[in-house]
Amino acid sequence: MIGGVGHLYQGDLDLGRVAVERLGREDLGGDVVVEEFSYGAVAVAQRLQELQPELLILVGAKERGRAPGTVERRDVHALTDEPAAIQGAIADAITGYIDLDLVLDVAHGLGGLPARVVTVEVEPASVAPSEQLTAIGEVALARAIALVRVEL
Secondary structure, three states: OEEEEOOOOEHHHHHHHHHHHHHOOOOOOOOOOEEEOOOOHHHHHHHHHHHOOOEEEEEEEOOOOOOOOOEEEEEOOOOOOOHHHHHHHHHHHHOOOOOHHHHHHHHHHOOOOOOEEEEEEEOOOOOOOEOOOOHHHHHHHHHHHHHHHHHO
């Protein structure tokens, strides 16, 4: 399963939505589900519980202090099981906030994550309101999509 997480129309933070729009037009195989996950972390956790995928690939942009346009693939391990942290993540999620880490924390806390989870993250060049990705974001998006294909 491929899920795109983004902040709608917030420059490069919208990259996850754009990625799954593009991937959804490709023939990735009949068993690959591609969905846009920006609708809320709790609902995403419920969707994951419903589908029970063997693999989840989350794609999106996340500010982590890297050089703009950096594309990073990481295996997700060792998420917190601390009840207060999980409760805090769920509280953030019900306010409408969304990002890669929050989706992971909430889905993990609610028991929805599959055994294998990979993120493909891009460091945004701009987070200002915009309906377009930046030129740097577009280049990074192409690299991110290529990494997603490798995971399949």
